Amino acid sequence: MMKPRIILDSKHFEITVTRLCYQLIEVHNDFSKTVIIGLQPRGIYLAKRIQKKLQEILKKKDIKCGSLDTTFYRDDFRQKELVPNATLIDFIIEWKNVILVDDVLFTGRTIRAGLDAMLAFGRPNDVELLVLIDRRLSRHLPIQAKYIGKIIDSIASEKVKVEWKETDGADKVTLLSND
Amino acid sequence: MTKLSTKHLLGIKELTADDINLILTTAESFKEVINRPIKKVPSLRDITIANLFFENSTRTKLSFELAEKRLSADVVNFSSASSSVKKGETLIDTVNNILAMKVDMVVMRHPNPGAAVFLSKHIDAKIVNAGDGAHEHPTQALLDAFSIKEKLGNIKGKKIAIIGDVLHSRVALSNIFCLQKLGAEVMVCGPTTLMPKYIHSLGVKVEHNLRKALEWCDVANMLRIQLERQDIKYFPSLREYTMLFGLNKELLDSLTKKIIVMHPGPINRGVEITSDVADGSQSIILEQVENGVAVRMAVLFLLAGRA
Numbered sequence: 001m002m003k004p005r006i007i008l009d010s011k012h013f014e015i016t017v018t019r020l021c022y023q024l025i026e027v028h029n030d031f032s033k034t035v036i037i038g039l040q041p042r043g044i045y046l047a048k049r050i051q052k053k054l055q056e057i058l059k060k061k062d063i064k065c066g067s068l069d070t071t072f073y074r075d076d077f078r079q080k081e082l083v084p085n086a087t088l089i090d091f092i093i094e095w096k097n098v099i100l101v102d103d104v105l106f107t108g109r110t111i112r113a114g115l116d117a118m119l120a121f122g123r124p125n126d127v128e129l130l131v132l133i134d135r136r137l138s139r140h141l142p143i144q145a146k147y148i149g150k151i152i153d154s155i156a157s158e159k160v161k162v163e164w165k166e167t168d169g170a171d172k173v174t175l176l177s178n179d
Numbered sequence: 180m181t182k183l184s185t186k187h188l189l190g191i192k193e194l195t196a197d198d199i200n201l202i203l204t205t206a207e208s209f210k211e212v213i214n215r216p217i218k219k220v221p222s223l224r225d226i227t228i229a230n231l232f233f234e235n236s237t238r239t240k241l242s243f244e245l246a247e248k249r250l251s252a253d254v255v256n257f258s259s260a261s262s263s264v265k266k267g268e269t270l271i272d273t274v275n276n277i278l279a280m281k282v283d284m285v286v287m288r289h290p291n292p293g294a295a296v297f298l299s300k301h302i303d304a305k306i307v308n309a310g311d312g313a314h315e316h317p318t319q320a321l322l323d324a325f326s327i328k329e330k331l332g333n334i335k336g337k338k339i340a341i342i343g344d345v346l347h348s349r350v351a352l353s354n355i356f357c358l359q360k361l362g363a364e365v366m367v368c369g370p371t372t373l374m375p376k377y378i379h380s381l382g383v384k385v386e387h388n389l390r391k392a393l394e395w396c397d398v399a400n401m402l403r404i405q406l407e408r409q410d411i412k413y414f415p416s417l418r419e420y421t422m423l424f425g426l427n428k429e430l431l432d433s434l435t436k437k438i439i440v441m442h443p444g445p446i447n448r449g450v451e452i453t454s455d456v457a458d459g460s461q462s463i464i465l466e467q468v469e470n471g472v473a474v475r476m477a478v479l480f481l482l483a484g485r486a
Contacts, residue, residue, distance in 0.1 A: 069208065072220035072250075078484055083181045083201075084208035120217040 007133070007152060007160070008173040016149040017046075020130060021053045023147050024099065031063050033125070034097040039114045040069040040085035043102035045164045046132055050101065064091045068100075070113035087117075094122035099147075103162040105131040108143035133160055133173060183481050187299045187306040190315035191356040199360055203325050205477035206470070213249060213472055223252040226483050229277050231287040232309070233259040233270075233294075238444050238468060239309050239318070243286050246475035255282065270294065271301050278304055284482065287311075305482050313347050313408065319443055320353035322474040324361060326467045327398055330439055335362035340392045342368045343402030343424060343451050346375050347409065350443045351402060355381055368392035369402075369424060372413040389424050393434055400441040401426055401452045417450055427453040431461065439463055 008016060028034040031054065038047025044067040051065035066089035071082045100114055111129060118124070130147040135154050152175065154160065159176040163169070183198050191199070212220055228247050232240055240256075247254045257277065274285065284305045287295055292314035299306045310316040328334050339358050345351045345367045358365050359382065366384040367374065368391075378385055386392045393399055404420065414420045426440065440452070440462045448454050457464060 071208070072212065072222045072480070077222060082484070084205055086208065087211050116221070120212075120215050120220070122216065 004161075004174040004176050006172065006174050008150060008171075010165075010171045013171040013173065016132070017049055017053060020132075020147050020149060021050055021057055024050070024054065024130070025057065027128075028097060028099075030058060030060070033095075034099065035064040035066065035091060035093060036099050036101060037066045037068050037089065037093075037114075037118065039100065039102045039110060040067055040071075040087070042104075042162060045166060046103050046130075046162075047101040049164075050130070066091065068114060068117055070110055070117050073113040073116040075109060075113070089121055092122060093118070093124045095125045097126045097128070098124040099128050099130050101130045103131065104133045104135065104160050105129070105143070105145050105148075106135050106138055106160075108139050108141035111143050112141055132162060135160060182484070186482070187295070187308075188317050188478055188482060189295045189299060189306065189308050191317045191320050191353045191360070192315070194317075194357075194360070196360045196362075199321065199324065199357060202321055202474065202477050202481060203328060205481060206321075206325050206474045209476040209480070210470065210473040212476070213469075219249050219251060221251045222480055223247070223250040223483050226250075226283045227253040227255070227281060228284045228286060228479070229255045229257060229282045230309075231257045231274065231277070231285060231289075233287070233289045234310070236288055236309070238471065239288065239316075242468070242471040243307075243309060243318075243475050246472050246479060247286075249472070250476055250479055252284075252479070255280075270298065274298060274302055278302060284479065307478060307482065310349055312349065313352075314349050315353045315356075316349040316443075317353050317357075318471070318475055318478060319350050320357035321478065322467055322471040323350075323354055323400065323441060323443070324357050325470045325474050326441065326463055327358075327363075327439070329466070329470065330463060331397065334358065336364070337398065338364045338366070338396045339398045339400060340366045340368055340386075340396035341400045341402065342389065342392060342426070344373045344404050344409075344413075345369050345378065345402065346373045346413070347405040348402050350400075354400060355383055359383075366392055366395060370414050370420070389426070390430065393426075393430070393438060396438055398439045398441060399426065400443070402443065403445060403447055404450055421450050425449075425451055425453065426456050428455045428459065431456055431459075437461060441467060444468070 036047050038044035047065050051063050054063050069085045069087045071084040129145040131145045132149040134148045134151045136151050137153055138156055157178050161174050163172045165171050184195055286307045286309050288309040289311050292312035294311045295306050295308035341351050355365050366386055368386040442464050
């Protein structure tokens with residue numbers, strides 16, 4: 001049976017997202033040369049949340065945020081059944097600084113596919129990775145995030161579930177383990 | 180629903196409504212892909228596809244080939260005119276020889292109805308039917324459905340009239356199956372001689388008056404008169420056919436609502452449809468062609484994903 005353990009409750013969730021935003025501002029100033037791209041399906045919620053928060057903090061309305069689907073670039077297509085989601089990038093990423101956003105960094109394979117998928121839209125100046133949860137012990141590829149909400153040590157059979165106010169009723173991160 | 184219920188695409192008849200919806204949803208993603216600056220994705224880079232065309236084709240062949248290339252598949256082309264088929268080689272021998280060269284999927288057009296089904300029973304590769312005689316042309320029906328859905332938002336409850344040479348049309352049969360499975364009402368319209376005998380068993384309305392059919396429908400799919408398949412005279416003259424069943428601007432403008440005009444191509448301009456209608460604002464003929472690539476990418480992608 002899966003036993004849930006709360007990693008982030010809604011209060012800490014909010015604090016974490018706010019901290020990530022200030023870390024981004026430290027590096028990217030007013031975001032005039034920076035865009036945010038959330039990875040489908042679950043990274044887009046974090047990307048949109050960060051976009052909204054940045055717009056509040058910086059008091060500007062034009063922070064660009066897109067969504068990118070990685071299905072056609074995955075290496076486990078044919079092993080898993082995958083259904084593509086929408087890709088919407090209505091801005092130019094050429095010579096921009098791109099912040100790739102996903103909810104959980106696990107094996108790194110989604111990010112690898114995401115990097116490939118993103119290059120179909122042009123050559124960015126610089127790409128950084130932001131994740132809410134970094135499961136640091138389970139990487140299959142040499143991929144690390146620059147901005148991390150929370151690092152957790154978990155084994156592969158455990159599951160991290162990120163829930164969002166918009167779709168699940170509350171902001172929450174839980175760890176489900178098999179025992 | 181993330182998986183097709185079938186290993187091959189032999190006809191729409193074998194698909195479920197879920198299969199069709201999965202293909203259409205996946206095609207939406209591919210339509211976005213083919214409008215990117217870089218139109219190619221690496222999904223099928225380990226797959227080799229043979230396009231076997233035993234009958235002439237421009238659109239379908241090009242469309243499949245582009246779809247395959249944009250999925251990064253390796254492609255080999257074959258057309259019967261320049262092959263050993265002319266020396267008397269059988270279909271199974273031809274295909275087995277091609278498969279011996281390690282081909283994973285076969286896209287085939289053949290003049291004989293049932294050729295794709297026959298092949299699927301004897302060959303260990305995934306088969307996509309690109310038209311078999313007057314039987315089925317599943318990817319055309321799927322791209323037609325995609326185009327209607329894109330234009331009208333939904334297919335359920337919509338009224339679609341298929342007009343012209345229904346008897347010789349694989350597009351008509353596949354469209355009827357596809358649209359009915361998606362919940363549309365279908366009418367066929369044409370001269371009695373160009374209606375198949377079994378047409379009533381398909382659950383479609385039959386109309387012989389073009390104006391009545393057009394007044395009824397939301398979408399008119401104009402079929403080509405297939406003179407090459409007409410072994411006997413089915414109507415007195417092309418001119419008479421055009422007068423009774425040809426769609427022209429005057430007729431289209433006199434209707435009480437604005438309908439959508441489709442045509443699977445190739446067009447006999449001035450026969451079943453006049454140029455000003457085919458190139459006019461209500462026509463989505465070129466959108467159909469664009470959507471064809473996206474829909475075929477979806478079909479190949481989903482079939483390749485099936486173990």
